Amino acid sequence: MKKVLIITYYWPPAGGPGVQRWLKFVKYLPDFGIEPIVYVPENPTYPLLDEKLLADVSEKVTILKNKIVEPYAWASLFSKKSTKKISSGIIPNQKKQSFLQKMLLWVRGNLFIPDARVLWVKPSVNYLSKYIQENEIETIITTGPPHSLHLIGLELKEKLKVKWIADFRDPWTTIGYHKALKLSVSSAKKHKMLESEVMNKADFLLVTSPTTKKEFEAITSKPIHVITNGYDVENVSRQTLDEKFTLAHIGSFLSDRNPRILWKALKELIRENDKFREYFELKLIGAVSQEVLDAIAEFRLTDYVNNLGYVSHQEALEHQRKSQVLLLVEINSEETKSIIPGKLFEYMVSERPILAIGPKDADFSVILKQTNTGVFALYDEKEKVKETILSFFNLFLENNLKVYPVGLQQYSRKNLTKELAGLLQ
Helix, strand or coil: CEEEEEECCCCCCECCHHHHHHHHHHHHHHHHCEEEEEEEECCCCCCCECHHHHHHCCCCCEEEEECCCCHHHHHCCCCHHHHHHHHCCCCCCHHHCCHHHHHHHHHHHHCCCCCCCHHHHHHHHHHHHHHHHHCCCCEEEEEECCCHHHHHHHHHHHHHCCEEEEEECCCCCCCHHHHHHCCCHHHHHHHHHHHHHHHHHCCEEEECCHHHHHHHCCCCCCCEEECCCCECCCCCCCCCCCCCEEEEEECCECCCCCCHHHHHHHHHHHHHCHHHHHHEEEEEECCECHHHHHHHHHCCCHHHEEEEECCCHHHHHHHHHHCCEEEEECCCCHHHHHCCCCHHHHHHCCCCCEEEECCCCCHHHHHHHHHCCEEEECCCCHHHHHHHHHHHHHHHHCCCCCCCCCCHHHHEHHHHHHHHHHHHC
């Protein structure tokens, strides 16, 4: 079997979306003649934990661990709550940031470049150099964010001449929260310089969307391959649908993902339709920013909210299958049209209709249309959102709210891993 070393920060018991992509690739790589060796931090500071994911780690994987110095652990001495929010990507609106939050963001953006895990680069290179040589490993993969892991790949490439693939689960300098880091001119230039160096020295790049590929082609001439995220065959028992007309958002609901047109449409439906007012429930599963909760309160929807907080991945899958409608929201900006949320694929196989709101020309809107799994609306299409919800609700009253998806198999984790394995041979 061909040995491949995978360098990742997020690994069980880490929770959240960052862990899923490589947990699933590693699960299936041995089926295609690849022996995965995974390198992870020994003492990470994960903002979310999901112990149940440990059961999904392949028995055929070798796991290497090495200590990491975590600045977030230091910062939590000042404010555990603010540190946890920022490390999980929930950045408060600039007008509502406390002095401590502003300071933490400035430190994060200017003193730790490209991110707070940069102190792991040097010890990792020292540790892995010896292991790679002793075990005759010819191929390494780094996955980010955190993008500092690509600097580990960069140094190992220059030192040992190994084949290096850089996997970008999200973009680097164009990701939504990058502008919130209060970067100085010199810090912004350093980010750009490192981004370009990584992209031009890796043997090839992996990205999760066609728009990201196009964006990166302006930076490098190296080969770029699109392998999206996907869904796995999960052991989830058949769920009884909620008796309420539940509109469920699963995952982090960030400050910038605050669709006021949705809140307005829901307020109008509650006011105009007695049946809707009787049956409606907004189900929030995962971390929710205060700005989103404030907007919900502003439109007098708080009494209809069931805020369950963070749950395990297994519980999230169960809620996906029993909620009446699934809500998918992406930030309304040019930079985020390349983002294809990982939960989209799990949503698509849940057999529940999806209501998605996002920017014009969003890559995930194409997937929704091609698979016949939901309706996509722009941030200025309030009437479309309202009509879609009402249409779903009327079908719910008739006990006939269903979806008829097509072409989902191409997004199965096993098929995607087969594609990856072909690139690694």
